Amino acid sequence: MFFRKQFANVVEWQEFRDDMIFYKWKNDEIKKGSRLIIRPGQDAIFLNNGKIEGIFRDEGEYDIESQIIPFLSTLKGIKFGFNSGMRVEVLFVSTKEFVVKWGTPNVINIPAQGFPGGMPVRANGTFTFKVSDYVTLIDQIAGVRDQYLVEDVRLRISAVLDQLLMKWITREGKDMFNLQANSFEIGRGIREDLDMEMMKSGISITGFNIISFNYPKEVQDMINKVASQGMVGDIGRYQQIAMTEGMASGKMAGGGTAADMAGMMMGMQVAGKMLEQMNQQTAQQQPARPQPVQPQPAVQTPQSGGAVRPNFCPNCGTKAGEGNFCSNCGHKLV
Structure with missing residues (x-):
C-alpha cells in the first residue's frame, strides 16, 4: 500500500x-x-x-x-x-546586495615622474554586487557548481584590481600626492570596468568605494614634514633637516643601511615634487607686482656764460627761482 x-x-x-x-x-x-x-x-x-x-x-x-x-x-x-x-x-x-571589503595585499608601483621604479601605493575600500542575470549565472557558473560564495567573487575581482587601479590613477595625469581627492572619480571608473567583467557571469557590480590611499611610511613621513614645516621653495633646508635627523637617530651612523638611504632619497624626491607643485600654484595665484617708478633726474637750465643753474637748490631742495641764490637758505646756485 x-x-x-x-x-x-x-x-x-x-x-x-x-x-x-x-x-x-x-x-x-x-x-x-x-x-x-x-x-x-x-x-x-x-x-x-x-x-x-x-x-x-x-x-x-x-x-x-x-x-x-x-x-x-x-x-x-x-x-x-x-x-x-x-x-x-x-x-x-x-537576492540581496553583498558588501565586500577589499585591499591591495602588495604595493602597486604607479608610474610617476621622478620615480624610476614607480610610486609605491596601497589602497583599500569596499565594493557591492548582486546577481542580475539568472540565465548567464547558470550557463557560466551554476551549471557546474553546487554553491558559490562571496569569497569566490572577491578573489576574481582581486585578480584584476591592481591593473584597474593603475589604469585609473594614471588616467589624465592624476596628482600622485593627493590621490584621495580623486578617489570618487577613480572608484567610479573601476566600478564600470569591473561591472563589464562580472556581467559575463550574471553579476552586477553596484558600487566601488575607495576608503584610503596609503604611501610607504618613509614617503608619508616626508610628506607630513613638508606640509607641517611649510618650507615652500626651500628644499635645501629640508634636506639639511632630514640629514640632521638621520644622524641624530643613528640611522646614518657608519653609512646606515641601504633601506634607510633609499627611504630618505625617496622622501626627498617626494618633497621636491610637492614643493615644485606648490610653487607653481603660488605663482599662478599671485598678481604681477608693479614695477617701481624710477626718479627722473632734475632738468638743469644753462645760464649765460656757460654756467649751469640747477632747478632745485642742492642744499635744501627748494625750487630755484630766477636769482643766483636760493630763496630759502641763501645757498649760491651758480
Whole structure:
C-alpha cells in the first residue's frame, strides 16, 4: 500500500550562509507530496537538464504538485506518476546586495615622474554586487557548481584590481600626492570596468568605494614634514633637516643601511615634487607686482656764460627761482 507522504521531501536552501550567493538542491528525486520552502531574500529556480523551467520569487511554503508544477514551462504534462519521482534541480539564489571589503595585499608601483621604479601605493575600500542575470549565472557558473560564495567573487575581482587601479590613477595625469581627492572619480571608473567583467557571469557590480590611499611610511613621513614645516621653495633646508635627523637617530651612523638611504632619497624626491607643485600654484595665484617708478633726474637750465643753474637748490631742495641764490637758505646756485 502506498502512503501519500512515503516519498515526500522538503525542497529548501539547506546549509544556508550569509556569504553564499547560490545553493543547488539536487537530491535524487522530488516525490509526490513534496513541498518547496522559499525564505525572504531568496528566489527558487527549477532546472531541467540545465535549462530554466520556472522562477519563483515569493516567499512562503508551496505544494510542488499542485502549486509549482502547473507553472513550469515544459513540465506541465510531466509523467509525475504518484509512485515515482521527478528528476529536477532547484537553484536557490540570494537576492540581496553583498558588501565586500577589499585591499591591495602588495604595493602597486604607479608610474610617476621622478620615480624610476614607480610610486609605491596601497589602497583599500569596499565594493557591492548582486546577481542580475539568472540565465548567464547558470550557463557560466551554476551549471557546474553546487554553491558559490562571496569569497569566490572577491578573489576574481582581486585578480584584476591592481591593473584597474593603475589604469585609473594614471588616467589624465592624476596628482600622485593627493590621490584621495580623486578617489570618487577613480572608484567610479573601476566600478564600470569591473561591472563589464562580472556581467559575463550574471553579476552586477553596484558600487566601488575607495576608503584610503596609503604611501610607504618613509614617503608619508616626508610628506607630513613638508606640509607641517611649510618650507615652500626651500628644499635645501629640508634636506639639511632630514640629514640632521638621520644622524641624530643613528640611522646614518657608519653609512646606515641601504633601506634607510633609499627611504630618505625617496622622501626627498617626494618633497621636491610637492614643493615644485606648490610653487607653481603660488605663482599662478599671485598678481604681477608693479614695477617701481624710477626718479627722473632734475632738468638743469644753462645760464649765460656757460654756467649751469640747477632747478632745485642742492642744499635744501627748494625750487630755484630766477636769482643766483636760493630763496630759502641763501645757498649760491651758480
